[in-house]
Amino acid sequence: MGGAGFGTKTVAVDKQVRSVSGHRGSGEKPLRQAANTFDAIRKDHGAECTNDVYCRSPLNDKETFWFVGKIAVRPNTAATPKQAVLSQKRLILEYSKRELRPQNLGGKYSDNLELWIAPGDSEMDAVQNKISLVRVDGSTADLVPDFSVKDVGYNPEIYVGDEREKGGLRIKRDDEGRPIKPVFDVNQSI
Structure with missing residues (x-):
């Protein structure tokens, strides 16, 4: 997780939430923890x-949903895929708009960002229009009391080379x- 990072304030991580402050440098440690x-x-x-995670x-662009990574949920716990996203919502959004797709999700486009999920490893089915996405609404206030952020992880999408400007998995969906x-x-065939 080298590079400039995406925040500088102290990281707030408690039992239920992996969060960042939104300033440069604050996301590196929780992002590393989430990925591990x-x-x-x-x-x-x-x-x-x-589950795969998309951001719009x-x-x-109302129809474009960007693939921003994957979440994992430990079985037989209080965690659900939606709660996994909610507990890491700020981390996922800050990473998406500051590091991954600032030209499409950051700056003047960063208000009202939405997170959506699909079944895990379904990127090809999504590209082929075989599956729908499910919107993740809510906030950390919606987490169940016995939820623990230690039962969920986030693996961010990473771009290399020209992907930063020209690439990136994106799909078209309705509201x-x-x-x-x-x-x-x-x-x-090739």
């Missing part, structure tokens, strides 16, 4: 415990998260 927790949960419990800025174009198959 994701890796451990995925290693122990497999892909079934993951209606101020930038309900449904595909706006018909299902299609990707040509498997």
Whole structure:
């Protein structure tokens, strides 16, 4: 997690929330903790415990949903995929708008950002318009009392090279998260 980072204030991490202040440098430690927790949960419990996370800025493009990473939820705990996102909402949003897609999710586009989830490892199905997304509404006030942030992790999407400016997985959906174009198959031959 090298580089400039995305905040400088003290990190607030308690039993239920991984958060950042929104200033440069504050996100590096909780992002590393979230990624390490994701890796451990995925290693122990497999892909079934993951969900893909997308972010949309209606101020930038109402139909474009950017893939911003994955969450993992430890089975047999109070955590659900939606609660996993809510507990790390600020971390995911700050990373998405400051590091991943500032040109589409940051600055004047950062008000009213939305987070959406899909089944884990479903990126190809999403691209082929085979699945819908589910919006994650709410705040940390909606977390159940026995929820623990130690039961969830976040693995951020990372761009390399030209992806920063020209790339990035994005899909088109309506306001309900449904595909706006018909299902299609990707040509498997090279």
